[in-house]
Amino acid sequence: MKRPFGPLTYTSAECAEESEAFAATASGGERLDALVDAAVYWTDAGSCARALALLDEVAAARTGGLAAEDDPGLDRMPALYAFTLHTAGRGEEARDAFTAAEAYARGSGDWYAFEDLADHLAGAGQDERAVRHWTTALDLLLPEAADPPAGRDHGAQEHGGWDHAARERAVHRIRAERRGARARLGLPSDAHDLAPSPGPRRGLFDRLLRRGS
Numbered sequence: 001m002k003r004p005f006g007p008l009t010y011t012s013a014e015c016a017e018e019s020e021a022f023a024a025t026a027s028g029g030e031r032l033d034a035l036v037d038a039a040v041y042w043t044d045a046g047s048c049a050r051a052l053a054l055l056d057e058v059a060a061a062r063t064g065g066l067a068a069e070d071d072p073g074l075d076r077m078p079a080l081y082a083f084t085l086h087t088a089g090r091g092e093e094a095r096d097a098f099t100a101a102e103a104y105a106r107g108s109g110d111w112y113a114f115e116d117l118a119d120h121l122a123g124a125g126q127d128e129r130a131v132r133h134w135t136t137a138l139d140l141l142l143p144e145a146a147d148p149p150a151g152r153d154h155g156a157q158e159h160g161g162w163d164h165a166a167r168e169r170a171v172h173r174i175r176a177e178r179r180g181a182r183a184r185l186g187l188p189s190d191a192h193d194l195a196p197s198p199g200p201r202r203g204l205f206d207r208l209l210r211r212g213s
Contacts, residue, residue, distance in 0.1 A: 016041035048088035
């Protein structure tokens, strides 16, 4: 029945079913990404067996070379798989999977892989390891967030679709998550906690200067 007032609220299971329905009509990387989304929702819904089955399907497709390079968003799968095993109560397998996800992040050298890994480790109650990987993500991210390459349009998509503004938002997000985890561990503020945020984009300054001239 259509609700007369307010936004519709969907359960995690309903979102998972919607994602699977979309995957059934999609192909390539788009299909695999939808299956990963469905796995996230099934894990939230407590249906870890269904989530793991979907992730196994995605892994098999990638092993066969399907869309392995077409969708960088699928790189979130190693940490997600480990987290889903943890949620399912399969502790030993989860530990091995998290170790494999750490190796994957190191091999990728991508700040997003480290952020995603840290988020899932924190969700699994492993704050100390999470802080370590958020720190790595910041070390990789901050030089580009603070000083984007000269001559590039700051609104342009770069490095897997992340523009400069998105990187600045990522710095704020990672610092907030990292600060919370360090507080839970009883650790004092460190250099990352006290560091100034990346400055406004030069493009904004340029527009303001042009408007005032």
